[in-house]
Amino acid sequence: MSTEKNGDAFIEKAKARLASGFVGEEDLEEASTPQKDLISACVIGAVAIGAMVLAWQMPDPGRSVFTHPGLLPFVVSLTMLAMAIGLAVRALREGGATNFLSVFSRSSDPEEREYGWRSWLLIAFVIALVVAIDVVTFRIRIPVGGIELRLSSFECVAIPIVTVIMKIYWGRSWWRCFAVAAAAALLLASAFRYGFRIPMPGVY
Numbered sequence: 001m002s003t004e005k006n007g008d009a010f011i012e013k014a015k016a017r018l019a020s021g022f023v024g025e026e027d028l029e030e031a032s033t034p035q036k037d038l039i040s041a042c043v044i045g046a047v048a049i050g051a052m053v054l055a056w057q058m059p060d061p062g063r064s065v066f067t068h069p070g071l072l073p074f075v076v077s078l079t080m081l082a083m084a085i086g087l088a089v090r091a092l093r094e095g096g097a098t099n100f101l102s103v104f105s106r107s108s109d110p111e112e113r114e115y116g117w118r119s120w121l122l123i124a125f126v127i128a129l130v131v132a133i134d135v136v137t138f139r140i141r142i143p144v145g146g147i148e149l150r151l152s153s154f155e156c157v158a159i160p161i162v163t164v165i166m167k168i169y170w171g172r173s174w175w176r177c178f179a180v181a182a183a184a185a186l187l188l189a190s191a192f193r194y195g196f197r198i199p200m201p202g203v204y
Helices: 002-019 034-056 071-093 100-104 110-135 153-169 174-195
Strands: 139-144 147-152
Touching: 034 071, 034 110, 110 153, 147 153, 153 174
Parallel strands: none
Antiparallel strands: 139 147
C-alpha cells in the first residue's frame, strides 16, 4: 500500500511539473534553465560552424556538387546551426542572458557535478574524434579471395574512440562495446564507400 501511495504521489508531482512546461525525459527533478539552453546553443552552434568549414574544405573529385564528399555533413551541420539559433533565440527571450555566468558556477549537488563532468568529457571525446579523423590519414587494402577489403583511418580511429565512449556511457562489457562500435563504423564506411562512391573523411 505504501508503494502505491508513493507511486501516486510521484505521478501527481510529475503532472504538476509537466503542466508548467517540459523539463526533460530523464529527470523530472532537474529542469533546464534559459542559461543552460543558451550555453548549449553556443556550443552546438560552434561545433556546427566548425563542421561546415571542414566539410567545405574536403577535396572534391570534380564530378558534381551533388556527389561532393562534404555535401551531407555540410547540410547536417547547417541544420544543427539553424536549431542552435532557434534555441538561442528562445533562451534569450526567456532571460537566458541574465546571470549567464551562473551556469559555470560549481554546484553543491554531487549528482549534478557528475552529470556536468560526464557532459564535458563527452564533448572532449567528440572533438578528439573529429580532429583525429582529420589529422590521421592512411588506407589499407586487404585482398580476400577475389574481393579487396578496404580500411581507412576513419575506421581505425572511430572504432576505438567510440568503444571508449560506449564503455563509459553505456556501461556494457568491452567486447560488446567494441562489437557495436565496429559494426556501426564499418556499416557507415561501407555505405559511403561502396554505395554513394564518396571517400571517407581523412582519406586523400
